[in-house]
Amino acid sequence: MTTISAVHIPLEERSAQTRMASPSRFGDKAFELLTLTMALAVVVLIILIGWQLWNGSSLAIKKFGFRFLTTSTWDPVAEQFGALPFIYGTLVSSLIALLIAVPLSIATAAYLTELAPLWIRQPLVSLIEMLAAIPSVILGLWGIFVMIPWLREYPFPLLKRFFGWTPFFTGPIYGPSMLAGGIIIAVMILPIITSVSREILRSVPNLQREAAYALGATRWEATRIAVLSYAKKGLFGAVILGLGRALGETMAVTMVIGNTPQIAASLFQPGYTLASVLANEFTEATTDMYVQALFEIGFVLLGITILVNLLAQLLLRTIRTTSATRAVQ
Amino acid sequence: MDNLVMTTPERSVMDRVDRPAEPIPADEAVPACTLRIKDLSIWYGDKRAIDNVTLDIASNAVTAIIGPSGCGKSTFIRSLNRMHELVPKTRVEGTVLLQGEDLYSSNVDPAIVRRRVGMVFQKSNPFPTMSIGENVIIGLRLNGVRNQKFLNERLERSLRMAALWDEVKDDLHKPGTSLSGGQQQRLCIARALAVEPEVLLMDEPCSALDPIATAKIEELIYELKTTYTIVTVTHNMQQAGRISDYTAFFYLGRLIEFGPTTKIFTNPSERQTEDYITGRFG
Numbered sequence: 001m002t003t004i005s006a007v008h009i010p011l012e013e014r015s016a017q018t019r020m021a022s023p024s025r026f027g028d029k030a031f032e033l034l035t036l037t038m039a040l041a042v043v044v045l046i047i048l049i050g051w052q053l054w055n056g057s058s059l060a061i062k063k064f065g066f067r068f069l070t071t072s073t074w075d076p077v078a079e080q081f082g083a084l085p086f087i088y089g090t091l092v093s094s095l096i097a098l099l100i101a102v103p104l105s106i107a108t109a110a111y112l113t114e115l116a117p118l119w120i121r122q123p124l125v126s127l128i129e130m131l132a133a134i135p136s137v138i139l140g141l142w143g144i145f146v147m148i149p150w151l152r153e154y155p156f157p158l159l160k161r162f163f164g165w166t167p168f169f170t171g172p173i174y175g176p177s178m179l180a181g182g183i184i185i186a187v188m189i190l191p192i193i194t195s196v197s198r199e200i201l202r203s204v205p206n207l208q209r210e211a212a213y214a215l216g217a218t219r220w221e222a223t224r225i226a227v228l229s230y231a232k233k234g235l236f237g238a239v240i241l242g243l244g245r246a247l248g249e250t251m252a253v254t255m256v257i258g259n260t261p262q263i264a265a266s267l268f269q270p271g272y273t274l275a276s277v278l279a280n281e282f283t284e285a286t287t288d289m290y291v292q293a294l295f296e297i298g299f300v301l302l303g304i305t306i307l308v309n310l311l312a313q314l315l316l317r318t319i320r321t322t323s324a325t326r327a328v329q
Numbered sequence: 330m331d332n333l334v335m336t337t338p339e340r341s342v343m344d345r346v347d348r349p350a351e352p353i354p355a356d357e358a359v360p361a362c363t364l365r366i367k368d369l370s371i372w373y374g375d376k377r378a379i380d381n382v383t384l385d386i387a388s389n390a391v392t393a394i395i396g397p398s399g400c401g402k403s404t405f406i407r408s409l410n411r412m413h414e415l416v417p418k419t420r421v422e423g424t425v426l427l428q429g430e431d432l433y434s435s436n437v438d439p440a441i442v443r444r445r446v447g448m449v450f451q452k453s454n455p456f457p458t459m460s461i462g463e464n465v466i467i468g469l470r471l472n473g474v475r476n477q478k479f480l481n482e483r484l485e486r487s488l489r490m491a492a493l494w495d496e497v498k499d500d501l502h503k504p505g506t507s508l509s510g511g512q513q514q515r516l517c518i519a520r521a522l523a524v525e526p527e528v529l530l531m532d533e534p535c536s537a538l539d540p541i542a543t544a545k546i547e548e549l550i551y552e553l554k555t556t557y558t559i560v561t562v563t564h565n566m567q568q569a570g571r572i573s574d575y576t577a578f579f580y581l582g583r584l585i586e587f588g589p590t591t592k593i594f595t596n597p598s599e600r601q602t603e604d605y606i607t608g609r610f611g
């Protein structure tokens with residue numbers, strides 16, 4: 001730099017020189033700005049949506065305060081609104097869905113990347129992607145006419161027989177239930193968790209696999225010690241992505257969960273979710289307070305989704321690489 | 330030697346601990362050869378990467394594989410513990426005898442082959458989710474060894490053999506990836522040694538290391554050959570000259586010349602070998 005300015009360069013020429021240097025730097029800056037704007041736009045959008053929901057429910061928030069989250073009466077006629085059963089229903093149905101979908105998805109992903117014979121991989125992947133393409137409402141119909149009758153016939157009675165001693169599988173079996181809702185959500189989030197997990201497992205360096213195989217690991221052992229434990233963080237991310245979907249899943253759940261605002265220990269009992277009540281009741285909300293309460297339901301749902309994601313990220317940060325060592329034992 | 334198929338992994342490992350050295354069967358010629366490769370050809374799909382190679386690898390010696398890039402060194406060395414099978418659509422013809430047993434006969438489990446023929450790679454690859462200690466004993470764990478005392482003893486011994494013990498003995502719980510590149514490579518050697526293989530394969534083990542780390546590994550290889558049969562690939566002629574007892578020169582998938590390193594380097598009988606060693610091509 002100094003050498004350049006030491007030499008006498010006429011002003012016009014010098015500005016030409018700086019102009020020659022500037023385009024690339026301008027490109028960098030522009031790109032940086034663009035990406036920053038995009039990232040900020042997402043945040044702004046979320047805040048905007050949140051703010052609108054908050055605005056739309058300000059009267060209800062003022063009237064019910066915290067009771068909205070902690071009481072269970074949902075009576076539009078008496079204008080008594082408590083969202084606890086919906087919060088409970090959303091969380092429990094999503095939890096059931098995760099319990100079913102996560103092991104299945106990760107096992108499928110591991111099978112697809114590590115174990116399956118080559119010729120079977122692509123057809124299986126296409127099949128799973130097709131599952132993701134089924135419209136929610138169709139899946140709901142299938143749930144009503146195929147899944148629920150079948151569940152009522154075989155799995156539910158079996159569950160009752162073997163696990164009836166726990167509070168979760170007691171009481172009458174209707175069919176539409178929290179458990180059916182959880183299962184249908186599991187079906188819905190299975191493809192996304194599977195395909196994200198599959199990408200993550202595929203990104204594990206081959207050198208890791210070779211390290212395991214060279215020690216005489218079997219396929220399963222190599223998958224466990226070299227692939228799954230290496231990819232653990234990414235897999236956790238895939239699960240969180242699935243959870244986000246599960247919390248907001250609406251149509252199919254609405255069709256099979258029974259839509260009864262109650263908190264029952266038994267998973268055979270019907271339930272209700274935040275998303276379902278919004279979808280079901282918005283058209284029939286006649287009074288201002290009713291609409292306000294539904295807006296607040298939306299606000300709570302958004303809040304839960306964001307909260308869950310933040311918690312997950314916190315958790316992810318605390319998972320230290322070394323803590324995975326237990327995978328070996 | 331135990332049969333490849335019948336041996337349970339744990340047994341074979343335990344057995345080899347008690348036995349100080351492999352007894353040399355009387356009917357084998359001197360020098361004893363741990364590995365005998367006969368008429369070996371390997372294909373990737375339609376492409377033949379190894380072409381009819383016949384070679385005996387002497388026990389307790391270092392055999393260096395040299396040759397220009399793409400001549401099939403890695404393919405050859407990986408075929409000695411069936412690692413090349415991880416690449417789909419490979420095909421093998423010929424035999425590889427490990428202590429007289431064919432690695433490629435149909436009833437042999439490749440996992441057991443790899444327990445007896447260990448491998449170290451060009452790029453160090455410790456398991457990042459495991460501590461230094463666990464990286465070393467993972468092979469034994471896979472073999473079903475649970476005895477903590479045995480594991481600890483073997484941990485220390487393997488790390489000492491890999492000349493790493495003094496540097497890491499207080500940090501055994503730290504992640505394997507927290508070490509320097511050269512240390513990581515020695516960790517990988519320790520990991521391979523922990524299961525007490527009969528043969529140790531090394532595919533350019535020093536090519537990613539600085540001269541000091543390289544010198545350490547070379548010294549290590551020199552010491553290890555008293556206990557192990559070592560096959561190593563190298564691009565470095567000086568290195569091959571320093572550490573190996575035998576040298577095999579490959580060119581375009583063929584074995585051009587094989588013999589004692591001193592002979593190959595001072596008086597090669599093939600023109601191509603001489604050209605390669607003197608740096609005229611390759």
Ligand SMILES: Nc1ncnc2c1ncn2[C@@H]1O[C@H](COP(=O)(O)OP(=O)(O)OP(=O)(O)O)[C@@H](O)[C@H]1O
Pocket residue numbers: 373376378396397398399400401402403404405416
């Ligand atoms: N995974 C593979 N699929 C198809 N062909 C391969 C594969 N790996 C190697 N080959 C081919 O086999 C031949 C030998 O390759 P190999 O890796 O054994 O060479 P090399 O001697 O180890 O070379 P380098 O010194 O560069 O490591 C090459 O011609 C290469 O194109």
Ligand SMILES: [Mg+2]
Pocket residue numbers: 402403404532
């Ligand atoms: Mg190579």
